Amino acid sequence: MTISEYVPDAPCEVLDPAAALFHSLSDPTRLAIVQRLASGEVRVRDLTSELGLAQSTVSGHVACLRGCGLVQGRAQGRSVYYSLTRPELMDVLAATEVLLAATGNAVSLCPNYGLDARDTPQIQEITR
Structure with a gap:
């Protein structure tokens, strides 16, 4: 399923x-x-x-x-x-790399989880 x-x-x-x-x-x-x-x-x-x-x-x-x-x-x-x-875990990671390449790593721009997210006050609180 x-x-x-x-x-x-x-x-x-x-x-x-x-x-x-x-x-x-x-x-x-x-x-x-x-x-x-x-x-x-x-x-x-x-x-x-x-x-x-x-x-x-x-x-x-x-x-x-x-x-x-x-x-x-x-x-x-x-x-x-x-x-x-x-070993299927490596297939998941390989598929992730393909998806990241296909989107041009756009997920890094995500305001909640992207590269700049740690600069936001709410994320800083959570990571402390």
């Missing part, structure tokens, strides 16, 4: 899973983690050094992706190696 088949009955309840999926991918750090995982397993320690972020920050983002079922962990000794659970 497609999303459009659900919309007439109860749009909010039915679209919640789709909104949650896109929300999980809405953070640039989580996108960077997903893109890194596309090339193979990685430990949080490796992501920390590659992304230049604190271990707690990376762990939180990995936990979010795990909670959404997009990432899984495999213990090996004292380390946990993370990988993508669904």
Whole structure:
């Protein structure tokens, strides 16, 4: 079934899973983690050094992706190696790149979420 088949009955309840999926991918750090995982397993320690972020920050983002079922962990000794659970996720990201190219990245002009949105007072409050 497609999303459009659900919309007439109860749009909010039915679209919640789709909104949650896109929300999980809405953070640039989580996108960077997903893109890194596309090339193979990685430990949080490796992501920390590659992304230049604190271990707690990376762990939180990995936990979010795990909670959404997009990432899984495999213990090996004292380390946990993370990988993508669904290769279809890369298809979604590839389709996103095609859409962005087709629109000339017009979404960056969006007043709510675009590149200049962080300069608006309401967005600054939310991101603090």
